[in-house]
Amino acid sequence: MKFAVIVFPGSNCDRDMYYAAKDALGAEAELVWYQTANLENYDAILIPGGFSYGDYLRTGAIASTSHIVNEIKQQAERGTPVLGVCNGFQILLEAGLLPGAMLRNKNLKFMCHFEELIVENSNTMFTSAYESKQMISLPIAHGEGNYYCDDATLDQLKENNQIVFTYASNPNGSINDIAGIINEAGNVLGMMPHPERAVESLLGSADGLELFKSVLNNWRETYVAGA
Amino acid sequence: MKMKKVKIYITLKQGVLDPQGKAVQDSLNTLGYSEVLNARVGKYMELTLDDSVDVEKQVEDMCAKLLANPVIEDYQYTVEEGIAQ
Numbered sequence: 001m002k003f004a005v006i007v008f009p010g011s012n013c014d015r016d017m018y019y020a021a022k023d024a025l026g027a028e029a030e031l032v033w034y035q036t037a038n039l040e041n042y043d044a045i046l047i048p049g050g051f052s053y054g055d056y057l058r059t060g061a062i063a064s065t066s067h068i069v070n071e072i073k074q075q076a077e078r079g080t081p082v083l084g085v086c087n088g089f090q091i092l093l094e095a096g097l098l099p100g101a102m103l104r105n106k107n108l109k110f111m112c113h114f115e116e117l118i119v120e121n122s123n124t125m126f127t128s129a130y131e132s133k134q135m136i137s138l139p140i141a142h143g144e145g146n147y148y149c150d151d152a153t154l155d156q157l158k159e160n161n162q163i164v165f166t167y168a169s170n171p172n173g174s175i176n177d178i179a180g181i182i183n184e185a186g187n188v189l190g191m192m193p194h195p196e197r198a199v200e201s202l203l204g205s206a207d208g209l210e211l212f213k214s215v216l217n218n219w220r221e222t223y224v225a226g227a
Numbered sequence: 228m229k230m231k232k233v234k235i236y237i238t239l240k241q242g243v244l245d246p247q248g249k250a251v252q253d254s255l256n257t258l259g260y261s262e263v264l265n266a267r268v269g270k271y272m273e274l275t276l277d278d279s280v281d282v283e284k285q286v287e288d289m290c291a292k293l294l295a296n297p298v299i300e301d302y303q304y305t306v307e308e309g310i311a312q
Contacts, residue, residue, distance in 0.1 A: 061296070108250055148243060173244070
């Protein structure tokens with residue numbers, strides 16, 4: 001299985017994402033510069049955190065207009081798993097691949113620490129290695145992670161089980177304690193906490209590795225005979 | 228070439244919490260401006276456009292596609308006519 005890690009000008013978690021997929025998980029992975037036109041030869045797409053285009057205009061807004069995001073949309077429509085973490089989540093929101101928008105953290109601070117999360121939906125290709133309602137510990141590192149959507153959208157997210165992770169103790173003011181959501185088709189996940197920074201106990205937690213394992217296991221079950 | 232200047236104001240929608248506006252209000256209150264009951268912080272942009280296009284249509288498009296995020300923001304704009312280069 002081969003992962004693409006998209007690198008925008010201003011991405012800064014791309015190496016961590018690459019390390020998680022290649023070294024911690026043991027899959028194939030490549031760093032893909034954002035001007036690359038073709039993502040057809042990858043089995044999953046990872047959009048890392050950082051400050052693409054310096055967060056100009058709105059977080060993720062400028063990156064969402066780049067050609068590679070059109071390519072990501074096409075691959076997403078074909079069912080390819082797409083994971084956006086932190087700035088990657090913000091880009092998915094701005095690109096319209098996920099509903100809602102990000103606001104400044106309620107306390108206006110950039111926050112960088114571990115948070116306890118609840119796995120609300122363990123029945124996705126990204127979370128099947130977790131138990132339902134499992135508590136996991138992942139680091140957050142963001143200034144704009146205050147997820148917002150209107151009431152109708154929130155009702156839809158709840159109805160379709162699209163809320164995948166919530167904060168046990170909401171740090172940023174996100175509506176409904178939301179830390180991560182998935183699209184209706186179930187192959188595009190956006191989350192503010194960083195699973196790629198928690199892939200071995202030396203990093204303070206290995207809870208994030210299960211997410212990458214889930215993606216790999218689901219790919220094997222789908223594409224590898226006898227798996 | 229004839230040009231038009233477009234002034235665009237982008238604000239958070241009513242009902243969307245504005246933590247930055249709240250901090251500004253608190254600071255103004257601290258400075259003694261107790262009459263400030265609410266503050267909202269937005270963005271202001273100026274675009275200079277070639278006059279040969281349907282300026283209003285194009286600006287609507289730009290706001291919807293990039294300049295504002297319709298989930299959380301409203302926009303309004305004014306167009307100044309016939310600025311000579």
